[in-house]
Amino acid sequence: MDLLRFEPIYQDRVWGGNNLHTDLGRAIPTDNPIGEAWDIVDRPEAQSVCIQSRKPLSEILSDSKDTIMGPTWSSASGRFPILVKWLDCQDRLSLQVHPPADVADLLNGEPKTECWFIAKAKPQAHLFLGLKATVTQAEFERVLTDSGGSGLTPLIHRVPVKDGDSILLESGRIHAIDAGNLILEIQQNSDTTYRVYDWDRVGLDGQPRQLHIEQSLRSIDFNDFEPKLTPSDFESQHRVIAQCDAFRIRQINLKEGEFIDIASKIEPSIISVINGEMETRKEVTQHQQVLRCAENVLCPYSWGGRLIAREKTTLLLTDRFLQA
DSSP states (O other): OOOBOBOOEEEEEEEEESHHHHTTOOOOSOSSOEEEEEEEOEETTEEOBBTTTOOBHHHHHHHSHHHHHOTTOOOSSOSOSEEEEEEEESSOOOEEEOOOHHHHHHHTOOOOOEEEEEEEEOTTOEEEEEEOTTOOHHHHHHHHHHHTTTTOGGGEEEEEOOTTOEEEEOTTOOEEEOSSEEEEEEEESOOOOEEEEOTTOBOTTSSBOOOOHHHHHHHOOTTOBOOOOBOOOSSSSEEEEEEOSSOEEEEEEEOTTOEEEEOTTSOOEEEEEEESEEEEEOSSOOOOOEEETTOEEEEOTTOOEEEEESSSEEEEEEEOOTTO
16 A cells, blocks of 8 residues: 545635745645645544545545554544644734643543644744743733733743744643744644634634633643743754654654665554655555655555655654554
8 A cells, every 4th residue: 555645625714824835835725814734634524535545534544444554553533543734824823722631521622732843934933832930820810801811922931933943732731823934733633722812803704713711721731831842953864853642753854865664564654744855665566656845644554665865855754643
């Protein structure tokens, strides 16, 4: 079985833009501001369709579970456990939080731990990550009540970012993406987001977007102070940039002609090409595949082969998500 490619699902967002076209070279199907491209997703409301077979991901898993995921995979939902998306943050996203597992169950939501890899950042790009040191829950709630959210900015840890920085956001961390970021997000298969504050703007429909104050206050980790980024590194050949119960993500930097081998029948993985270009090579006869910049492909459990860099290339390899 080949590496599996899927048609992106594009999402209009009030904070989006056109950078998925200008920076990633994608053909965008609308003139509306596109904020997200869901490249791999298996949800009731959104299904990735495989380019090769024209089948939705859920059907592929149902038909070929052992081939794709391996014989040990078990999932109560039966869904693919990871969601991969590109984010074009032309404007600032809402100040938000995703619920931890114990809180999500009580709120009928889903936990969502995610990793952001900053593919491109404009000179003044920032992220909001956790609380500033010494901020208390009582102070946060008082400012939120008194200001309606507009006074929260000084309480949130804001950090500058550059190309290649990354951060693991465990469920419970208050956060927002500032304007000027193009981000690859790899996350648990969840779409539960609670907005604390949305900068007093309206959505694409001209109406204020819904806030979730009660759910947010139950979800925020008020002991999460000033988390640090994993700094950019495009020279080291191999490093782990994120590891948690839901997945592991490794960054691999290859020079032209260098390669990595992926063993067959170990575990499935996701290959994300940040920049550059690679080709596949297998011992058994099979047509060659070329992986280009900004592609995200599913590497089945049964696939084993070599990825060779055609030029200087950076990729992310996501695995260890079988129990997620």
